[in-house]
Amino acid sequence: MVGANTLRLYLTCIRNTLDAAMCAASAVCHLQNFPCQEVERHNKPEVELKTSPELLLNPVLICRNEAEKCLIETSINSLRISLKVKQADELENILTKKFLRFLSMRAEAFQVLRRKPVQGYDISFLITNYHCEEMQKHKLIDFIVQFMEDIDKEISELKMSEHTRQAGGYRVS
């Protein structure tokens, strides 16, 4: 129960922070198209380059505990969300790594997923102003929160089914 409560609080905090970062409610201040200040005719996500400090907002780090955290970095035209997933033991460690690497390698299917996670994290999202134009902002936030819940759920189910198969294996051997 305690775990479920802290998870709820953690996800709510992330949702609210993303809401504020993407300014879903306000039409005045949101991720907007901003051409590159240094190279003509280029349009790059400023959160990745980090060459112009005036275009970056303060990053926010939300920690559920020592093992689980979420880093939200915002800039004028893009937003980067990096997640660190809990890994209680070695089996969860390899399951998480395998699963998240599997998803990252197929990042084009998700559009907002980054192929390589930020250093120190397990998976990263990159949302640009173009994504905000194509997709609904509040739905994007819903998707990211749902994604986090699904990862936890999937890792737990994989571990549980592993144990069941192993117990079955004992009968055979």
Place this chain on the structure above:
Amino acid sequence: MACLERASPALKEILLKLYRANKSIEIDHHLYEFGSVEYHIQSSASDEHHMYLSISTPLLSQEVLLPYGISHHTKQMITAICSDVVEIIEPAKEGYQLTLRLDFSKLPSGKDTLKVIAEISAVQAIILSSRLKEMLMNVDSHDTFQGMYKPIKLVYRPSEPFFIVRQPQKFIAVFPIHFKDKPDVIIATTFFQELMDVGSSEKWAKAPPCCWSPIPPPELRGELFEDLSTTGGFVSFEISSWHVKGKKLDKTVWSLLNFYAYVKFHVKSTRSFIQRRMRKRLEGLVELLHKRNIKEVEVEEEEEEQSRKIQANAGCKCMIRISNLPKPTVLKRRYNAFSRTIKRIRSRIKIQGFGRFRRRWLKMPKFSSSMGYTKLE
């Protein structure tokens, strides 16, 4: 798992086919199976009753001693399948360890036929397990055995040796586990830990106790360093006398010989299971993302259609509304619309500057209250 079945499925099928054929068939088959096992089956049309089966299999060798062939005890066990049907030909065919002559005309009828054919198909298992059976059969022996407590290294495949340590009233089988990939090591070690936990429960009290340790057990002290350096630790099984009584001896020996194959199979099937689950979850997440956005688009399209319908029906609704209003109000509205039309008609002729003149000089003065304010031009 064909590699864990005692009887070779392919060989069994060929033997059944030969048995069920009404006339003699000319056959010359070579079969190659997992574990470097080779079969050669020959049947000639001229010799109706007999067929020849040659087998080549790696033998279980002990330490540095190379196997010198099939022991007399093993040959006795093979002949004991059905002495009328099976006859060992000496010397064996070149390149094979054993050649058998089978006479299907002397096969017993009914269900026993299938049983005998299945046992003939399992000849390779008999050859392989005979050495280990001889060792385990003497588990209860009280003789002071030379080299007691000294581990005996048995090699079936070159990279997979295992050890048998004889102790009073029991044997300990120790398997050093080695995997190249780290995920395989973790899956295997989790399996062994689960094996230990499940095996120690009351339900499985009769099964051989299992133990896993990351370091070599004390029984293997003094063995070669290359045999003791592993990535997956050491798995030990305690074999007691009741595990090798009667028919259990065959099962116990076969399980020990195929333990490595089973572990590898488990690791491989776990990886493919994880892969399937991940693929399924990926599809679900992608569908979720696109479904959310498609739903929004559909809702927007519906709203657009509805607004179009409202505009189309606006005229009708307007008529309905007017008919419900009182007559003076209706007349006033019609007069206002008429005067607006007249004004529009009148102001079609545009004179430059007239608009400003009209606004300044031709408008009615407004009486402003003390509370209001006057707009400065």
